[in-house]
Amino acid sequence: MRTGAALAGLLCGTMACAQNPAAKNAPLAPFVKVKADTIVLEHVRVIDGTGAPAKEDQRIVIENGKIANVFGGMGNQLFPANTEHIDLTGKTVFPGLVGMHEHLFYPLPDGGSGLLPLYGEMADSAPRLYLAGGVTAARTAGSLEPYTDISVKQAIDEGKIPGPKLFLTGPYLEGAPAIGPQLHTLTGPDDAARTVDYWSAEGMTSFKAYMHITPEELKAAIDHAHEHSIKVTGHLCSVGFKEAASLGIDNLEHGLVVDTEFYSQKKEGACPGQHPPQAELAKLDVEGPEIQGTIRDLIAHHVAVTSTLAIFESFVPNRPPMNEEMRVRSSLLPDAWGSYVTTRASIAEHAADATWTTLLKTEMQFERDFVKQGGLLMAGCDPTGYGGVLPGFGDQRNLELLVEAGFTPEEAIHIATENGAQWLGEDSRIGTIAMGKAADLVVVDGNPAAHIADVEKVDTVFKDGVGYDPQKLIESVHGLVGLR
Ligand SMILES: [Zn+2]
DSSP states (O other): OOHHHHHHHHHSOHHHHOOOTTSTTOTTGGGEEEOOSEEEEEEEEEOOSSSOOOEEEEEEEEETTEEEEEEESOTTOOOOTTOEEEEOTTEEEEEOEEESSOOSEEEOOOOOTTSOOOEEEOTTHHHHHHHHTTEEEEEOOSBSSHHHHHHHHHHHHTTSSOOOEEEOBOBOBBOSSOSSTTSOBOOSHHHHHHHHHHHHHTTOOEEEEOTTOOHHHHHHHHHHHHHTTOEEEEOOSSSOHHHHHHHTOOEEESOGGGOOTTOTTOOTTOOOOSHHHHHHHTTSOTTSHHHHHHHHHHHHTTOEEEEOHHHHHTTSTTOSOHHHHHTTGGGBOHHHHHHHHHHHHHHHHTGGGOHHHHHHHHHHHHHHHHHHTTOOEEEOOOOOTTSOOOTTHHHHHHHHHHHHTTOOHHHHHHHTTHHHHHHHTOTTTSSSOOTTSBOOEEEEESOTTTOGGGGGOEEEEEETTEEEOHHHHHHTTTTOBTTO
16 A cells, blocks of 8 residues: 555655654665764865865864864864764765766666657666765756656755755756757747746756747846746857847856857857857857957856856867776676767767867866856766766766866865855855854865865765765766666
């Protein structure tokens, strides 16, 4: 009989039903490594998420899921008898990542000629891999199975499955022709407004406009979302960045490389495809007046940009280095791995005419300039494309690429933590290591401030003061990415 459980699910509010994650038989117990009312992290290097330089030999006190204190030296503080003290000498702690482009789906293995390109909902693997990779808060940036996303969020909040704090984005707001069969095609501004109203009522807290939306549909969507105090982001093509800013959009995904407004053949309200504009963009000077003008305009309109360098890198021949990909191989369904390496090889074969080698550099320069002038840059992994960029792993790779772009490790971590929290309006709760905030913390071996790749060496991920074992989370979904 399932009626009883279903009814209980309906009757109890999220918080009232939350389970103690380490209690006997609690579903999260197999993944929990540290659980105590009071936990003291000793002798740890702290990168606090504000962009400030790393501090050596700090002590972090966690009480009832929150950061109660952070200070240098040992002091003479008294703690309750059952306090758990953990010596983290040689390790570093930074805030849980606030991922801003974190879909719960992934491309299904290539089905062959004549079959539709489909994405599968990774309701089992994605939340675990995000958490294992240090992502403790995630905006989903466009949904293909909105009711599954809602159920997954509820299950995480109720302590039934492991995963990050999810900030759900509604179904894509896509015009005609929709880029895939899993997207709804808007029929006009009324439909855009109706879609936003409906999914806001269902609990979505942001929306993403997509490549073929018309300016009129985008305007209606933004106005209705703002009426619900909900923000709108976009991966646009039919609408240029400055036009979107003037319509009131709050965020643009991916950055300059998807901006079509500089394309010589651009027609009002129509997407010219991705490749022709990108071929022209690769020849533009980021320091020139056109792009600098766009940067100033976005900043003046308070439009944030989400950096997704990891997915862009996957289109560059022979990148990322194969050792990066070997980290994710065991998480993938063998067919999904096969699809990835086949496409990767064909990109490598056409290396001579690869625009993406230039575009990745262009994008990095744009992001640096955008931040230098005061723009709010955030980060997300976007586990799409042709595969190979996985939840959690991709977010770590993004940090490395932000450093390659010229940011300091501390700045890169700030972009991937506090900035996202600020956009979400959650910065009083999450995003930095500060007294009173949730104890959402990533402990890694080594020192990312000196060697950013150390962000991959995750030892423990704390969410609300509960320490999870990344290896156990990863092993629990071995071979499942691309399937479920
Ligand atoms: Zn996306």
